[in-house]
Structures are given as structure tokens and as C-alpha cells.
Amino acid sequence: MKTVFELSKPGRKAYQFPECHLLAYEFDSKYLSENELELPEVDEVSLVRHYTELSNHAYGVDNGFYPLGSCTMKYNPKINEITAALPGFTNLHPLQKKRDIQGSLELMYRLQEALKQITGMGAMSLQPAAGAHGEYTGLKIIKKYHTDRGDLSRTKIIVPDSAHGTNPASSTLCGLQLVNIPSLEDGSVDLDALSAACGADTAGLMLTNPNTLGKFDKNITKISQIVHDAGGLLYYDGANMNAIMGVARPGDMGFDVVHLNLHKTFATPHGGGGPGAGPVGVCEKLASYLPSPHVTKDRSGTYSLSTPENTIGSVKAFYGNFNVLVKAYTYILVLGREGLRNASEMAVLNANYLKHLLKKYDYDKDSRCMHEFVLSMEKVHKETGVSALDIAKSMIDYGIHPPTMYFPNIVHEALMFEPTETETKETLEEVAAIIIEIIDRAYTNPEEVKNSPKAAYITRPDEVKAAREPKLKA
Amino acid sequence: MKFAKTHEWVKIENNVATVGITDYAQNEMGDIVYVDMPEVGRVVAIDEEVLELESVKAVAPVNSPVAGTVIEVNEELDKAPEMVNSDAYNAWLFKVEVTEESGELMSEEEYQNYLKTL
Known part of the structure; x- marks a missing residue:
């Protein structure tokens, strides 16, 4: 899609100021910019469509599950x-x-x-x-x-x-x-x-x-x-x-x-x-x-x-x-005193439930966790060549934000989930089923997982090239 | 060529140690995108962290298997860090004029056996 600057045409505007009743003020010219400001000139409907389209390409916790471990991407109440x-x-x-x-x-x-x-x-x-x-x-x-x-x-x-x-x-x-x-x-x-x-x-x-x-x-x-x-x-x-x-x-x-x-x-x-x-x-x-x-x-x-x-x-x-x-x-x-405590308790309960549903792939199978837990895709990676990164990318096709990857460093092929307190039991079950389905697909059709996501606006950016040859200026 | 438990290789000739990371290490790291080279002239101790390698996954330290003074760094890696991935045993990282060698270095066979235990 085009940037708002690329949409710009001289003279178009999306604002209307009321008539000015003040006298013009003469600034000392030393305070004035010598160059015209490069601001986009766009009509209102184009502007609204531009930002609506951008928002459709973005993903937030208001769109769906966002289990980014150690980041607590919790729902932000509208109040x-x-x-x-x-x-x-x-x-x-x-x-x-x-x-x-x-x-x-x-x-x-x-x-x-x-x-x-x-x-x-x-x-x-x-x-x-x-x-x-x-x-x-x-x-x-x-x-x-x-x-x-x-x-x-x-x-x-x-x-x-x-x-x-x-x-x-x-x-x-x-x-x-x-x-x-x-x-x-x-x-x-x-x-x-x-x-x-x-x-x-x-x-x-x-x-x-x-x-x-x-x-x-x-x-x-x-x-x-x-x-x-x-x-x-x-x-x-x-x-x-x-x-x-x-x-x-x-x-x-x-x-x-x-x-x-x-x-x-x-x-x-x-x-x-x-x-x-x-x-x-x-x-x-x-x-x-x-x-x-x-x-x-x-x-x-x-x-x-x-x-x-x-x-x-x-x-x-x-x-x-x-x-x-x-x-x-x-x-x-x-929330109040009780509500805050309840939020933490629900966050811990949700994490433990999701951990339980995915226990086959758990880094730490036996014990309970607090508000987040770590899966290790090491076995899956060794057996199928599909990495934690591929599985995370594949989740995007299911409308889920990937979890934190390759962290903490002490766990190989780590995927770290923090579901937070506001997710329902049904959401957690649905997410667990999706993750299991992706891992199963890693065994039956690894190439498909490696080439995901397919449905996203941006599919697989070249992360290696981006890091080796960063292009920081337009 | 000898190997450290922390997955560095070292080749010592005429009292100069050439150090790199093993193929196992580069594979674990994934695509290396940046090598944070030490300064030439720096005095290092055995097992001291000398530089950091940055991959798309993580940042990992590289330790010196010998004590001595850093006399050269591989500046080619500045532009082409991917050489560490494609040819780990030729893409050396730094050279040290040796004053002391670690007593815990392994032979290639010992290192291969050590990898099996991981």
C-alpha cells in the first residue's frame, strides 16, 4: 500500500479552520523556517481510508490472542x-x-x-x-x-x-x-x-x-x-x-x-x-x-x-x-485490592491451563508455572526441521499473535507463552488445538509450515538481510 | 586444532593462537548478522569473554581459550558475518599472542564425543 506522502496532491486538505479574528503577527524572519514543511496534502476520505487500511493490517490484543511471554500484552479496558x-x-x-x-x-x-x-x-x-x-x-x-x-x-x-x-x-x-x-x-x-x-x-x-x-x-x-x-x-x-x-x-x-x-x-x-x-x-x-x-x-x-x-x-x-x-x-x-489479586490469580490459572493442554511439548513437564511458561520445540526441530520460528509464523495464519521466541536463551527452540488473565477457557482450548495442529503438520507437511504465513499482509520478511543490511533511511 | 567446552576452536602456530567458533556453535546460533570485534592490543585471560556474536535469534559471547594479547581481528567479517555460518573453521575471529594456554582444551575426537553428551 502507498504511504500517506505518496497519496499527497498539492492543495488537497482534510481540515477547515474557523475564520481568524486575530491580527496577523509579524515574526522576526530569523525564527521562520527557510524551507516549506513537507507535510502530506490529502483529502479527508483518502486520509480516513489510509489509516483504516493501516489499522486492518495491524494486529493487537483487541483483534485476538496475543500471548507474548514476559511482555504481558494484557487487554486494556476502555474505561x-x-x-x-x-x-x-x-x-x-x-x-x-x-x-x-x-x-x-x-x-x-x-x-x-x-x-x-x-x-x-x-x-x-x-x-x-x-x-x-x-x-x-x-x-x-x-x-x-x-x-x-x-x-x-x-x-x-x-x-x-x-x-x-x-x-x-x-x-x-x-x-x-x-x-x-x-x-x-x-x-x-x-x-x-x-x-x-x-x-x-x-x-x-x-x-x-x-x-x-x-x-x-x-x-x-x-x-x-x-x-x-x-x-x-x-x-x-x-x-x-x-x-x-x-x-x-x-x-x-x-x-x-x-x-x-x-x-x-x-x-x-x-x-x-x-x-x-x-x-x-x-x-x-x-x-x-x-x-x-x-x-x-x-x-x-x-x-x-x-x-x-x-x-x-x-x-x-x-x-x-x-x-x-x-x-x-x-x-x-x-479492580481494587481484591480485583488485582484476582487478576494475578487468573493469569496464573490461565497459564497453567494452557501449559497443561500443551504438556507434550513443555520444557518443564512436571511442575506448575506462574503467569507464563516455555515450550521447547527442540524435539520437533530435530525430527522435522521445522523450527520454533516456523511454528510461530504459522500461528499468524490462524489469527494468533506469535509468542515470544528463542527466549529465555537457556531453552533451545523456545516458545514462551503468557496468555494473561482476560482470556476465556474456550480461547485457551482453541489456541492449544491450533498449536497442536501446527506441530502435527510439521510432521506431515513440514514445507507448508516453513513457508507460512500465507494469509498475512506481510508474509516472511528477510530477517537476516534486514539485520545484515539495515536500510535506515528512505 | 583444539576445542573448548564453550565451542571455540583454536589453532596455535608460532605462539600465535587463531580462534573461531565451531560448526556446531554456528548451527546453534543461526544466521550470524554481526560480530562485535575486540580491540587489538587488549590483554585477555583464559575463558575471558572477548567478543559477542549476534544472530537473528540471540547474542552469544565468545571466550578466549588462551591468555595473551589480541594482535589481529578478522575485519572481513565486518562486511560478511555470514562467513562464520558458511565456513566456521576458516572464518577465524581473532588472533592472540599466547602467554598461556587453557589446560582443558579437547582434541577433535574428544570434542565430537562431548557434543554427543549435549
């Missing part, structure tokens, strides 16, 4: 959009006087308080704009905490090899040296390897719990003790928080710093529908290190913005992605 569109929230300016935006500051304060309760942390910043941004912010806090104490030797961050890829990336960006430790077969932390890696140079450990194999690490209090005894801090990657909301709290497990992904766990749009929000929570002793500005409430009930004493500074302009915060707060209010 979130209604509250976030309220003019009182949308017509704000970040430089408005604080006394005129008390309601919005109150919303942020209340969201901070709710997230503190959910995570068990002492203080919360809403400023980071995404999960990895939250990781970076949290690591900055850990780094500054050590250097402010004059402990300059703590330069290493320990990350298990089952971790999310963003963990090593954030550590490196933050100037910390990465120490990778191997995980056990179920993705949990190898305590011996952890003890051996911990020392006077340990800044902290980054951990996801439940881990990327969807297992809750039962040794968490021992892990916490080993790291704390060595003088390090514990960082909680909140990407898998959807498994434990209202059931367990990172703060109670001994974590010192936590990030949450509001666009995963708290039902704000995700993946092209963003932007995201990655609030960071810290324990009491780190509260003074949070980013600035921070929303506070004084005794008279007035909300203001303050600069925490030892702040790492600002990590984003103004207050973070405010409209995302409105959606997340709406989600929390609508």
Missing part, C-alpha cells in the same frame, strides 16, 4: 481511555501553577501510594517512561547510594543468564560492569554461583521473580541474604509482576529497588500503542535518592513537587507520561 481523555487531564500544561493542578498532583500522589502498597516499597517515583528506563533509574540510585557512602569499589552488577535482555543493557549504560551467573535448569538462581560472584565489588543483583521460565524462585530470602551480606543491593525487574499482584511483594522479599511496567501489569497500552511508564520504587533508606521532581503532600493536604535530598536528578522532562499514569490509576481503582 482507561475515557478517564485519560477527560479535559481536566488533557488540557494541562506542565508549567502551570501548582495550585491550579492540585487534582492531577493528587492523582499522581495516590498512584504512588497504591504502587507502594502493591510492591511493599517505601517510596515511589513515576517519572521513568518505560521498563528499561526504570531499570536505568534504579541502577543510578544504587550506584549513587554506594558512591555517596564513599564505597567506590562497588562497580559490578550481577545478572543471571535467564534475565531479560534489558538488564545487562541498562547496567552497561549505567557504567556498571556486568557479571553473568548461570541459572539452574528451572531458571532459578544458582546459590553457589551467586555466593562466588558476590564480594566487596558487588553493587547489586538484578532479578526477575517469577523468573523468565515462569517459576517463582523459592530461595528468594536466601538470595537476598547473600547479596545483602556482601553489601550489595537487590533490584527487582517488575516485568513479571502480573503473576504476584496482591499475593506477594518484592519489598517483603528483600528487594531494595523495584521497577514496574504500567504498560504491562497495569493495563496501559503497550507496543506501538504507548508511550509506557516505568515507575521506580525504593526502600526507605533509598527514598532520598529518587528522581526529581517528586510529588509530595503536606500536612494541610496540599500537593507539591519536591526535590529529594540526594536525588539522582531528573530522568525525564517534568512528571513522566502523565496520561499513562491516569490510565493505570483508573485500572487500580476499578
Whole structure:
């Protein structure tokens, strides 16, 4: 299909301004652009058709099953959009006087308080704009905490090899040296390897719990003790928080710093529908290190913005992605304490049911999982030549979004499913039947699976060529 | 040619070790799209991570089976990383002037037997 620029014809327009009653203002020419802006000129109906066609080629959770593991592509309730569109929230300016935006500051304060309760942390910043941004912010806090104490030797961050890829990336960006430790077969932390890696140079450990194999690490209090005894801090990657909301709290497990992904766990749009929000929570002793500005409430009930004493500074302009915060707060209010717990319980139940239906191909056949699980297509691949990638691609022809592939790295030919809490029993059964049908076809007609998808708008992009010869400019 | 458990091959001639990854390793990785070369002059220890290979599936570290100084990297792979896939035993990655060799390297036969256990 054509781009909106290719549809452009001079003079066509899809807007009509009211008559202007103001006097023309003469700008100093130094402020004016020398070149005409290259904007597409398109009539209204062409414009509507263009974007409608684009939306038909896209796929989202409103279209169907979207089990992207460790990404929590959960359904975003429409009420979130209604509250976030309220003019009182949308017509704000970040430089408005604080006394005129008390309601919005109150919303942020209340969201901070709710997230503190959910995570068990002492203080919360809403400023980071995404999960990895939250990781970076949290690591900055850990780094500054050590250097402010004059402990300059703590330069290493320990990350298990089952971790999310963003963990090593954030550590490196933050100037910390990465120490990778191997995980056990179920993705949990190898305590011996952890003890051996911990020392006077340990800044902290980054951990996801439940881990990327969807297992809750039962040794968490021992892990916490080993790291704390060595003088390090514990960082909680909140990407898998959807498994434990209202059931367990990172703060109670001994974590010192936590990030949450509001666009995963708290039902704000995700993946092209963003932007995201990655609030960071810290324990009491780190509260003074949070980013600035921070929303506070004084005794008279007035909300203001303050600069925490030892702040790492600002990590984003103004207050973070405010409209995302409105959606997340709406989600929390609508569900309430019981509802949040129920959402996590349903997410875990759904994952276990789908895991059970597909147990023949399960990486970890015997035990239960949390909110996600991993299949291994290693046997299928060896016997048929059909890979996890081919099976994922084939799912597109059935109107299902593929799961996460080839992650975690410790599982060969991995397919990682996270169905989330909102899918019905019937959907899960239908999906399991489709996956089994695709795997059966891998044995009877492998070429067909390898050449899928056939029905999609874009079939098989050349991923190798795209990576080797990226074309970044039109 | 000797082999490491982490699937590197090494050939030592005149005190210079040439290092690459095995055919098994390239097959596991899938299409290699980028080689993140180390700097020439870098001093490396045995089993230290020297570079990263990036494929469409994953990023994997390559360790040095010897200690010493990196004296050359295979710059051809910058433009043609697919050579690691098509000819793993000729597409060397880096050369090290050796000060010490790992005591745990395997012969080809031992490596083939080791692969059967995986």
C-alpha cells in the first residue's frame, strides 16, 4: 500500500479552520523556517481510508490472542481511555501553577501510594517512561547510594543468564560492569554461583521473580541474604509482576529497588500503542535518592513537587507520561485490592491451563508455572526441521499473535507463552488445538509450515538481510 | 586444532593462537548478522569473554581459550558475518599472542564425543 506522502496532491486538505479574528503577527524572519514543511496534502476520505487500511493490517490484543511471554500484552479496558481523555487531564500544561493542578498532583500522589502498597516499597517515583528506563533509574540510585557512602569499589552488577535482555543493557549504560551467573535448569538462581560472584565489588543483583521460565524462585530470602551480606543491593525487574499482584511483594522479599511496567501489569497500552511508564520504587533508606521532581503532600493536604535530598536528578522532562499514569490509576481503582489479586490469580490459572493442554511439548513437564511458561520445540526441530520460528509464523495464519521466541536463551527452540488473565477457557482450548495442529503438520507437511504465513499482509520478511543490511533511511 | 567446552576452536602456530567458533556453535546460533570485534592490543585471560556474536535469534559471547594479547581481528567479517555460518573453521575471529594456554582444551575426537553428551 502507498504511504500517506505518496497519496499527497498539492492543495488537497482534510481540515477547515474557523475564520481568524486575530491580527496577523509579524515574526522576526530569523525564527521562520527557510524551507516549506513537507507535510502530506490529502483529502479527508483518502486520509480516513489510509489509516483504516493501516489499522486492518495491524494486529493487537483487541483483534485476538496475543500471548507474548514476559511482555504481558494484557487487554486494556476502555474505561482507561475515557478517564485519560477527560479535559481536566488533557488540557494541562506542565508549567502551570501548582495550585491550579492540585487534582492531577493528587492523582499522581495516590498512584504512588497504591504502587507502594502493591510492591511493599517505601517510596515511589513515576517519572521513568518505560521498563528499561526504570531499570536505568534504579541502577543510578544504587550506584549513587554506594558512591555517596564513599564505597567506590562497588562497580559490578550481577545478572543471571535467564534475565531479560534489558538488564545487562541498562547496567552497561549505567557504567556498571556486568557479571553473568548461570541459572539452574528451572531458571532459578544458582546459590553457589551467586555466593562466588558476590564480594566487596558487588553493587547489586538484578532479578526477575517469577523468573523468565515462569517459576517463582523459592530461595528468594536466601538470595537476598547473600547479596545483602556482601553489601550489595537487590533490584527487582517488575516485568513479571502480573503473576504476584496482591499475593506477594518484592519489598517483603528483600528487594531494595523495584521497577514496574504500567504498560504491562497495569493495563496501559503497550507496543506501538504507548508511550509506557516505568515507575521506580525504593526502600526507605533509598527514598532520598529518587528522581526529581517528586510529588509530595503536606500536612494541610496540599500537593507539591519536591526535590529529594540526594536525588539522582531528573530522568525525564517534568512528571513522566502523565496520561499513562491516569490510565493505570483508573485500572487500580476499578479492580481494587481484591480485583488485582484476582487478576494475578487468573493469569496464573490461565497459564497453567494452557501449559497443561500443551504438556507434550513443555520444557518443564512436571511442575506448575506462574503467569507464563516455555515450550521447547527442540524435539520437533530435530525430527522435522521445522523450527520454533516456523511454528510461530504459522500461528499468524490462524489469527494468533506469535509468542515470544528463542527466549529465555537457556531453552533451545523456545516458545514462551503468557496468555494473561482476560482470556476465556474456550480461547485457551482453541489456541492449544491450533498449536497442536501446527506441530502435527510439521510432521506431515513440514514445507507448508516453513513457508507460512500465507494469509498475512506481510508474509516472511528477510530477517537476516534486514539485520545484515539495515536500510535506515528512505 | 583444539576445542573448548564453550565451542571455540583454536589453532596455535608460532605462539600465535587463531580462534573461531565451531560448526556446531554456528548451527546453534543461526544466521550470524554481526560480530562485535575486540580491540587489538587488549590483554585477555583464559575463558575471558572477548567478543559477542549476534544472530537473528540471540547474542552469544565468545571466550578466549588462551591468555595473551589480541594482535589481529578478522575485519572481513565486518562486511560478511555470514562467513562464520558458511565456513566456521576458516572464518577465524581473532588472533592472540599466547602467554598461556587453557589446560582443558579437547582434541577433535574428544570434542565430537562431548557434543554427543549435549
